[in-house]
Amino acid sequence: MSISSFNRRWATVILEALTRHGVRHVCIAPGSRSTPLTLAAAENSAFIHHTHFDERGLGHLALGLAKASKEPVAVIVTSGTAVANLYPALIEAGLTGEKLVLLTADRPPELIDCGANQAIRQPGMFASHPAESLALPRPSQEIPARWLVSAIDNALGSLHGGAVHINCPFAEPLYGEMDESGLAWQLALGDWWQNNKPWLQTPNKVSTEKQCDWFFWRQKRGVIVAGRMSASEGKLLAEWAKTLGWPLMGDVLSQTGQPLPCADLWLGNSRATEELAQAQIVLQFGSSLTGKRLLQWQATCEPQEYWLIDNLQGRLDPSHHRGRRLVSDVASWLALHPAEPRAPWCVELPHLSAQAWERVAAQRETFGEAQLAHRIADYLPEQGQLFLGNSLVVRLVDALGQIPAGYPVFSNRGASGIDGLLSTSAGVQRASARPTLAMVGDLSALYDLNALALLRQVPAPFVLLVVNNNGGQIFSLLPTPPAEREQFYLMPQNVHFDHAAAMFGLDYHRPESWEALEQALSGAWRKPGATLIELVVNDTDGAQALQTLLAQVSQL
Missing domain, CATH: 3.40.50.970 (Thiamin diphosphate (ThDP)-binding fold, Pyr/PP domains)
Structure with missing residues (x-):
C-alpha cells in the first residue's frame, strides 16, 4: 500500500466532510507534514483558498473571514510551533463565537517524545479553549471511512461557536503520485460523495423562548444597553428602543447608530446616573462593552430585573446581576417581543448627550x-x-x-x-x-x-x-x-x-x-x-x- 496515496484519501474525506458544514474558506500555511491536507484542499473546487506564511496571522485571517461571512472557516498548518501560533485566534473565536476549524498536521505517535524534529505534544495543547477537540489516529484502512466522516460530523454538528481543533497525524512518505491504494476504502462511502449533506446529521439550533411576562415589563421604565451585534440587528434594536421610549446606550460595536452619543462622557455626570437609577428593568443585548463609564454603570446598577440577550452561551455578565440570561440572536428575540409605543421617560439623558456632543464638536x-x-x-x-x-x-x-x-x-x-x-x-x-x-x-x-x-x-x-x-x-x-x-x-x-x-x-x-x-x-x-x-x-x-x-x- 502507498502510504502517501492513502494519506491523501484520508485527508480528502476530512476536507469533503467540512464542505457539508458550510466551510467555504480554507486558510493554508506552508508546511511539509500538512501536505495531505493541503493537496486535498487544493483539489476540492468547493473551497476558496487563502495562503499566508505567518501562522499567527493566518489564524486571524480566518477569524476575520468567519466574522464577516458568519460561516465556519478552516485553517491548515503543519506540525510543531506552527500549531501553537493559532492560539490567539482560537481564544478570540471562543470568546466572540466565530467558528474556526483548525486542521493541525502532526507527526505519528512513534515520533513523539523521542527527540524527533518538529514533534511536540499537540493533542490537548489548547486546553479548554476549543469548543470541540478531536485527536485523529494515524490513517489506516482498518478504520472505516464512515468512522472518520462521522467523527468530523459529530465535532462540527454540535458546534455553536468557537473553534474545533482536529489533530491529524500523518506518517511518511508524504509525497508521491496517486495510485489505487485505499480507493475501495474511500468509495465505501457510496453516494455520499455525490450529495451535499453530512453523513451524520446532528441539528444544533438555539430556540428563542418567549418571555410570557414581557407585556408586563414593557410598560415599565426600562434601559437598553447595546453591545456587540450584527449591523442589521443594531438597526432593528434602535428602532425597537425608540418605539418603547427607552434610552439606548449603544457601544460602538452595536451598530445601533448610538442614538445617545458620547455615553462614555455623560455617564460621568451625576444627573445621568440619578435618572438612570429610576429604571425598573435593564435589557442588555450583546456582550463585550467598550466604554469604561458604561461598564462602571453596568456594574453598579440595581434594577428589579437585568436581562442579557446574546446568541453566545455562558453568563457574559461580569457583574453577576440578578435576572435572566437569554440565549438568542437579537433579531429573533425582538420579533417575539414586540415594542409597545410609549413616550420617552428619560428627559435628562438626551440633553446631556447633546451637550457632550457639542463640547466634542467644538x-x-x-x-x-x-x-x-x-x-x-x-x-x-x-x-x-x-x-x-x-x-x-x-x-x-x-x-x-x-x-x-x-x-x-x-x-x-x-x-x-x-x-x-x-x-x-x-x-x-x-x-x-x-x-x-x-x-x-x-x-x-x-x-x-x-x-x-x-x-x-x-x-x-x-x-x-x-x-x-x-x-x-x-x-x-x-x-x-x-x-x-x-x-x-x-x-x-x-x-x-x-x-x-x-x-x-x-x-x-x-x-x-x-x-x-x-x-x-x-x-x-x-x-x-x-x-x-x-x-x-x-x-x-x-x-x-x-x-x-x-x-x-x-x-x-
Missing part, C-alpha cells in the same frame, strides 16, 4: 486622534465597513464618535488583544468584498506587520489608517507609575511606516491636515488596491483630550 478642527475619532463617520466609505483596533483607538471612537445605524463595524473585542488586528481586518474584507477602513494604533500595526502581505491583493479598496502616537498611549489613561511609564508601558518605537508600505508595495500617505487626509482618502477609495495612511499625532494629546472632556461633561 474641538473638531484640531488635528489629532481624539478629533479623528469624532470625525470618523465623515471618512467611512459608501457601502463599506469599519474595522477598529483595540486600546485607545476603539475607546476614543466609542466615546467621541457616532457611527451611522446599520453601518458594519468589526473588531476583536473578546480578549481585546492587539495581536493579529491587520490580519483579521484583511479576512473581514475578503469575506465581504466591501470597501474597508481599518483603524489601528502604531504598536498594533507593528505587532502584525507581516499582515501587510495580505493587503497586496484585496477585492475592493482598503485603507489602513495607522494612528501613530508613538507607543501604547492607553497607559496614559491608567494610573501607571510616571517614572516607569515610558520605558515599561508606553514603549515608544520612534518609527514611521513609509518603509513598511514600500516593502509590500502599498500606496502610502502621511497627511498633516484634515484637508490632506480627505484628499488621501478620496484617492484611496477610487483605486482598487490597499493604501496605508499614517496619521502622526502628538503622543498624549488623545488621552488628555478624553480626560479633559470627561471633566467638562461631568460638571454640566
